[in-house]
Amino acid sequence: MASITLDNLGKVYPGGTRAVGDVNMQIADGEFIVLVGPSGCGKSTLLRMVAGLESITEGEVRIGDRVVNTVEPADRDIAMVFQNYALYPHMSVRQNLAYGLKNRGTSKAEITRRVDEAAEILQIGQFLDRKPRALSGGQRQRVAMGRAIVREPAAFLFDEPLSNLDAKLRVAMRLEIKELQRRLRTTSLYVTHDQLEAMTLADRLVVLNGGQVEQIGTPLEVYRNPASTFVAGFIGSPAMNLIPSRAVPHLPGSAHAGIIGIRPEDLAVDPDGPIEMQVRAVEELGAQRLVHGHTNGADLTITLGSHADLHDTLRLSAQPEALHRFDEKTGKRLA
Amino acid sequence: MIENRPGLNALAHLVLILGVVVVALPVWVAFVASTHGPTDFMSGTVPMWPGPHLVENYAKMLDTGLSTSGTPPVGWMMFNSLVMALSIALGKIAISILSAFAIVYFRFPLRGLAFWCIFVTLMLPVEVRIVPTFQVVAGLGLLNSYAGLSIPLIASATATFLFRQVFLTMPDELVEAARIDGAGPMKFFRDILLPLSRTNMAALFVILFIYGWNQYLWPLLVTTSSDYYTIVAGIKRLADVVDGLPQWHLVMATAVLAMLPPVAVVIFMQKLFVKGLVETEK
Amino acid sequence: MKRTIFSNQLLPWLLLAPQLAITFIFFLWPAGQAIKQSFLREDAFGINSSFVGLANFTALLDSPEYLNSLKVTAVFAISVTVVSMGVALLLAVAVDRMLKSSRTYTTLLVWPYAVAPAVAGILWWFIFNPTVGVMPYVLEVIGYDWNHISSKTDAMILVVIASAWKQISYNFLFFVAGLQAIPASMREAAAIDGAGPVRRFFDITFPLLSPTTFFLLVVNIVYSMFETFAVIDATTEGGPAQATNIMVYKVYFDGFIGQNLGSSAAQSVILMLIVISLTVIQFRWVEKKVEY
Ligand SMILES: Nc1ncnc2c1ncn2[C@@H]1O[C@H](COP(=O)(O)OP(=O)(O)OP(=O)(O)O)[C@@H](O)[C@H]1O
Ligand SMILES: [Mg+2]
Numbered sequence: 001m002a003s004i005t006l007d008n009l010g011k012v013y014p015g016g017t018r019a020v021g022d023v024n025m026q027i028a029d030g031e032f033i034v035l036v037g038p039s040g041c042g043k044s045t046l047l048r049m050v051a052g053l054e055s056i057t058e059g060e061v062r063i064g065d066r067v068v069n070t071v072e073p074a075d076r077d078i079a080m081v082f083q084n085y086a087l088y089p090h091m092s093v094r095q096n097l098a099y100g101l102k103n104r105g106t107s108k109a110e111i112t113r114r115v116d117e118a119a120e121i122l123q124i125g126q127f128l129d130r131k132p133r134a135l136s137g138g139q140r141q142r143v144a145m146g147r148a149i150v151r152e153p154a155a156f157l158f159d160e161p162l163s164n165l166d167a168k169l170r171v172a173m174r175l176e177i178k179e180l181q182r183r184l185r186t187t188s189l190y191v192t193h194d195q196l197e198a199m200t201l202a203d204r205l206v207v208l209n210g211g212q213v214e215q216i217g218t219p220l221e222v223y224r225n226p227a228s229t230f231v232a233g234f235i236g237s238p239a240m241n242l243i244p245s246r247a248v249p250h251l252p253g254s255a256h257a258g259i260i261g262i263r264p265e266d267l268a269v270d271p272d273g274p275i276e277m278q279v280r281a282v283e284e285l286g287a288q289r290l291v292h293g294h295t296n297g298a299d300l301t302i303t304l305g306s307h308a309d310l311h312d313t314l315r316l317s318a319q320p321e322a323l324h325r326f327d328e329k330t331g332k333r334l335a
Numbered sequence: 336m337i338e339n340r341p342g343l344n345a346l347a348h349l350v351l352i353l354g355v356v357v358v359a360l361p362v363w364v365a366f367v368a369s370t371h372g373p374t375d376f377m378s379g380t381v382p383m384w385p386g387p388h389l390v391e392n393y394a395k396m397l398d399t400g401l402s403t404s405g406t407p408p409v410g411w412m413m414f415n416s417l418v419m420a421l422s423i424a425l426g427k428i429a430i431s432i433l434s435a436f437a438i439v440y441f442r443f444p445l446r447g448l449a450f451w452c453i454f455v456t457l458m459l460p461v462e463v464r465i466v467p468t469f470q471v472v473a474g475l476g477l478l479n480s481y482a483g484l485s486i487p488l489i490a491s492a493t494a495t496f497l498f499r500q501v502f503l504t505m506p507d508e509l510v511e512a513a514r515i516d517g518a519g520p521m522k523f524f525r526d527i528l529l530p531l532s533r534t535n536m537a538a539l540f541v542i543l544f545i546y547g548w549n550q551y552l553w554p555l556l557v558t559t560s561s562d563y564y565t566i567v568a569g570i571k572r573l574a575d576v577v578d579g580l581p582q583w584h585l586v587m588a589t590a591v592l593a594m595l596p597p598v599a600v601v602i603f604m605q606k607l608f609v610k611g612l613v614e615t616e617k
Numbered sequence: 618m619k620r621t622i623f624s625n626q627l628l629p630w631l632l633l634a635p636q637l638a639i640t641f642i643f644f645l646w647p648a649g650q651a652i653k654q655s656f657l658r659e660d661a662f663g664i665n666s667s668f669v670g671l672a673n674f675t676a677l678l679d680s681p682e683y684l685n686s687l688k689v690t691a692v693f694a695i696s697v698t699v700v701s702m703g704v705a706l707l708l709a710v711a712v713d714r715m716l717k718s719s720r721t722y723t724t725l726l727v728w729p730y731a732v733a734p735a736v737a738g739i740l741w742w743f744i745f746n747p748t749v750g751v752m753p754y755v756l757e758v759i760g761y762d763w764n765h766i767s768s769k770t771d772a773m774i775l776v777v778i779a780s781a782w783k784q785i786s787y788n789f790l791f792f793v794a795g796l797q798a799i800p801a802s803m804r805e806a807a808a809i810d811g812a813g814p815v816r817r818f819f820d821i822t823f824p825l826l827s828p829t830t831f832f833l834l835v836v837n838i839v840y841s842m843f844e845t846f847a848v849i850d851a852t853t854e855g856g857p858a859q860a861t862n863i864m865v866y867k868v869y870f871d872g873f874i875g876q877n878l879g880s881s882a883a884q885s886v887i888l889m890l891i892v893i894s895l896t897v898i899q900f901r902w903v904e905k906k907v908e909y
Binding site: 340343344346347348350351354355357358359360361362364365368383429430431433434436437438439440441442443446449452453455456457458459460462463464465466467468469470471472475486487489490495502503507510511514519520521523545548549550551552555556567568570571574580583586587590593594597598600601602605608609612613 | 619620621622623625626628629630632633635636637639640641642643644645646647648650651654704707708710711712714715718722723724725726727728729730731732733734735736737739740741742743744748749751782785786787790791794814843844846847850851865868869872873878881882885888889892893896
Binding site: 082099 | 506509511512
């Protein structure tokens with residue numbers, strides 16, 4: 001168990017691509033941190049620098065009190081779960097789990113104990129003698145987790161571990177990972193581009209954009225007070241409406257802001273509301289409806305209960321505290 | 336595609352049967368000849384059906400050979416061939432897999448140059464550098480030795496390329512997982528890379544064994560002592576009789592024996608053989 | 618390119634050492650020697666040698682024997698390539714029609730790959746042997762007096778047959794693979810368009826097979842120019858009257874038997890240039906990737 005500290009961490013690839021810049025973060029012991037952001041924003045790069053698979057070109061990484069910049073991955077006391085699992089195809093599940101321990105010179109008895117324990121936790125006991133090829137995607141995923149667990153490392157690193165699973169299995173595994181982490185209390189750094197996964201798993205979220213940290217905070221903080229239009233648009237589904245203030249001149253505070261953000265669920269039908277929305281399309285989701293339209297030329301989406309009446313034009317209102325104000329140029333949140 | 340043209344199908348069968356016959360003809364003739372006695376060739380026509388001397392002829396050749404031709408017993412030459420073929424096949428696989436590992440999994444100065452050095456060996460078959468290579472081997476005192484028979488043929492760009500290709504298709508995450516699991520380069524090579532390349536090695540082995548066994552020019556040059564004659568190179572010495580006719584039945588028995596091991600390898604390991612052939616040409 | 622690599626600097630050199638050592642000692646150094654010797658001429662006693670510039674090369678190109686060898690090599694290489702590829706293509710097309718029996722036929726056709734060229738030479742030499750061979754006996758019936766010991770044409774035919782025979786199986790395998798790679802839908806579409814089997818072959822199959830054909834063309838030329846040394850040595854030894862004295866055989870003969878090192882080296886250099894151009898052609902147009 002250990003904390004992880006990133007100090008002005010940056011990465012410039014040999015070709016000159018800057019993948020990560022100036023990341024500062026303190027991950028507490030036992031904390032579950034999720035790195036989230038769109039494809040290519042540097043999540044994997046950041047994680048791999050912590051793992052030691054990518055050289056660190058700027059700043060430093062500390063695991064516990066130790067600067068690990070030049071420490072071999074194996075000596076960083078971390079374990080990693082890969083998107084494609086990276087199980088050794090020619091080894092049985094048991095051998096896959098045991099390989100790292102064997103290399104560390106762990107005693108046979110101890111290896112057996114830990115493998116059996118991990119197998120028990122992950123319910124893969126009956127597969128221990130199979131080769132990975134004979135397992136389903138979900139089972140392979142568990143084995144990959146098992147390989148990390150048996151090591152009893154100071155930290156787990158996950159790089160989109162669920163993205164090769166189908167939607168249903170992904171939800172189930174997400175829950176399991178959450179439970180597992182609660183049980184083991186191991187510091188975890190988890191990469192995903194799925195904001196739902198990020199919201200449900202994280203103690204704290206790190207939203208990355210173009211290699212820079214946009215915001216760090218608990219899921220609710222980030223959801224309620226997105227630090228920028230980027231975060232506001234990225235976290236939450238359907239995404240927050242980001243409307244130029246001139247399109248909604250009657251909303252409180254719109255005079256001082258370039259961009260007003262309102263979550264779709266925060267807009268309510270109100271015959272006296274200040275916003276007039278022309279409805280363009282309706283998506284029926286069963287429990288609710290997504291209504292898409294525009295107001296004064298700005299796109300707008302709202303969620304309505306499935307019994308709400310629909311008209312070609314709707315008048316809408318929002319609570320003042322549900323409004324988010326952003327600077328037009330920088331996209332930063334205004335107080 | 337299903338097509339109902341019985342005539343065409345019959346023609347295809349005919350072509351194939353004819354092909355099989357033509358391909359098999361020389362071997363059949365050789366086999367038949369090897370089962371007859373010396374006098375059966377005097378009449379001027381070669382018999383077309385096996386005779387009664389099979390065991391006798393083969394036993395004689397394997398055991399004592401034809402001392403008049405200055406060659407050792409065929410059994411001994413086959414042993415030499417086996418040693419040469421195995422050394423060449425295993426040697427090529429060993430040094431190629433190591434160099435492919437170095438080229439794919441490391442970055443070091445002059446890596447490109449090393450790669451090209453290996454690549455140019457493709458363009459220098461032994462036939463075009465016969466004399467100087469012979470001089471080098473003679474200078475190193477390797478004439479009449481198993482080392483001299485095999486080592487100069489061991490460098491192989493083809494095998495290196497094959498392994499390089501195999502390694503390049505292995506996912507990066509495998510090395511990364513191994514590194515996190517505490518495996519250094521050699522441990523990774525031994526525990527992960529080697530086991531995963533097993534079928535490629537087997538396929539390559541089949542091709543290289545045949546290549547090694549069938550060497551002719553090189554053994555001819557570097558063996559002057561009959562102790563090191565290989566069967567493929569020795570067979571010509573058997574057929575070359577200064578005066579009189581060759582002992583056809585014995586020469587053909589030797590030819591059959593010379594074909595037997597590599598042909599058996601192709602027939603019994605056809606899958607690996609085809610895989611090896613196709614892969615080495617990629 | 619691998620993403621994750623090991624950072625050791627010494628280890629890769631140790632791993633490369635055996636291959637590089639063998640390459641230097643037995644490939645690059647001798648090739649360098651051959652190039653050097655091709656510019657030198659030894660005196661009658663083989664003690665001193667002097668630089669003679671391109672004299673060895675010009676002497677070669679003035680020598681009727683060498684020009685003959687060039688011509689013989691061309692005739693031989695083209696004949697072997699055409700015969701072995703033609704027969705192999707015919708067999709491959711026939712096998713491609715077979716559903717159940719294709720494996721059996723394939724097994725029965727591929728094994729000559731394993732026969733050493735030298736042994737192939739001996740086998741055909743025996744079959745065509747003027748005194749005891751089967752073929753002269755058969756040919757006599759149809760009125761042809763076969764004798765490869767005296768007839769230049771017969772000798773050439775003999776070495777072509779022996780060399781082509783051995784190569785059929787190789788070409789066959791690649792043609793079969795090439796045919797199988799052609800999507801059935803193409804031929805089906807042509808069949809629906811009303812093309813008969815022969816038309817289909819020339820309009821669809823053969824053009825789509827051209828990468829395989831081209832690749833085999835290069836491979837067969839290389840084979841017939843270099844690997845057939847053993848066939849020649851085991852049968853005609855270049856004779857009669859130089860009729861089958863292909864270039865590799867002449868290099869060997871002039872260097873080892875004739876002890877004419879300068880000329881042999883010059884011939885080696887010419888052969889090297891030929892292999893290099895063939896390799897370049899193969900890698901350029903057969904789309905082999907040489908990036909590392
Ligand atoms: N080896 C490399 N060399 C050069 N540039 C690289 C390398 N690896 C990644 N990059 C670049 O660095 C940036 C960040 O890549 P990274 O893989 O960290 O993104 P990511 O956030 O993990 O994306 P994804 O969600 O698609 O996995 C990208 O622009 C990418 O093109
Ligand atoms: Mg990634």
